[in-house]
Amino acid sequence: MTQTPLLMHLARALRAVVGRELHKFLRQPSRLASSLVRPLLWFVVFSAGFHNVFGVAIIAPYETYVDYKEYMLPGLLGMIALFNGMQSSLSMVYDREMGVMRLLLTAPLPRGWLLGFKLAGSTALSLVQMLVFLAVAWAFGVDATWAWLAALPAMVLGATMLAALGLMLSVHIRQLENFAGTMNFVIFPMFFISTALYPLWKLRESGALWLYQLAQVNPFTAAVELIRYALQGQFNANAALTVAATAALSFAMALRGYDPQRGWVRHRA
């Protein structure tokens, strides 16, 4: 029996999984359009309505007063990754319903690698959309700096965490119809109870202390702040640690969920 060297095998399997994700994405231009229209609406409409939301406050990591558009940008990049992560979760559920998941789970590779490739595929899709949105933001008047290039690792890490969350959720979403629940119970709370649209002191100032505390522990806040600092050429170690730990924990839970001895496939496949 001629065996393919493991590294070669892994590279081909990575091509299969990530290539399929990209291929399906590129065949659906409406998906890219809708992924951009959503943050664009916030970017254009909200930034006009909330132009003076900060008054005269200066918020870290900014060293001067910033336009609301500039403040929103990291949050909207996070929003793109959040929606894409959940869409990938939906795609896993779809694959399960259509039977394609069985093909993946009977491939002769350790399951951890296969789920890792799924994670890589979802992260790659998020990154493509985030980069396109950065270009859109630049076109709408946000100043591009070299720090944007240095922010790539932060965007990758944030997207990885949200993809891992999606992967973990896919273990528990039994049917495509349950995706509406994911929107209501995961995406919207994570997005709104975070620093994506307003700084935390605004929540504290309004007296909503429980929201303030929730937003502080929300891993999406950490992802947004990681990107925000990176876009300013700074590194937020606390946020990076939170994001990395959440990504690792979510992936570990997804692995457990897809383990035939312990998780989801123990009960259904």
Place this chain on the structure above:
Amino acid sequence: MTSRPFPKTTEPVLQARDLGKSYGPRVALQSVSLRLHAGDMVALLGPNGAGKSTLVQLLSGLFVPDQGTIQILGHDMRTQAPRALAGLGVVFQQSALDADLSVQANLLFHTDLHGIARSVALQRIAKGLQQHGLETERNAPVKSLSGGNRRKVELVRALLHQPAFLLMDEATVGLDPASRKALVDSVYALTRSGTVAALWATHLVDEVEQADRVIVLNKGVILFEGTPAGLSERCGGISMERAFLQLCAQTGHGVPA
């Protein structure tokens, strides 16, 4: 797909010992043992709910048995799953094709997952499609194929990595008689060439009348194992279908739906 990647050996291709599986209080399989050698065509006959699908899930590594062991080409499914799965080809009851992709894209997805070089994969795909009269469908989207052709594509796919053990789970469900016969004949031809051993799970007796061995499974228990003629003889020389019905009824385990 005529050359086999595994040396011909007297060792069994599949060895399953004392398999047991329960879902909560419901026992799905109880002390099931199987052994298949290269070239064997073994029919797993059972009514709906007999435990066939559970057995297929165990043999394909999707589920883990509560008790017992499974080895494919000597590789344990629990401790050496990737090696065991490399020797397994499966056609599931539910289609596992991506309807949005072309036939070739679906097949390349499979060969990539199995680590097969693109040049080799393309050769095998061309040959496999030609053998099943599908060469003109190579670039067609799967959603444009008939049910019979989809099943043929799934069979081609299951054989692309040249497995030693082929698992067919109710593979003819939803097919018209001509497509059903074509698929059954393909698998018989494969096993007769000695390149693979096949386990054909079905509740349709006419599909397995020429099998080397028949295993009758009901309510998770093996009721009979032997030749098709032996099954008839056991019930007084009646037809195989009637013998199957009678066996299920006699044992108080219900009859096929």
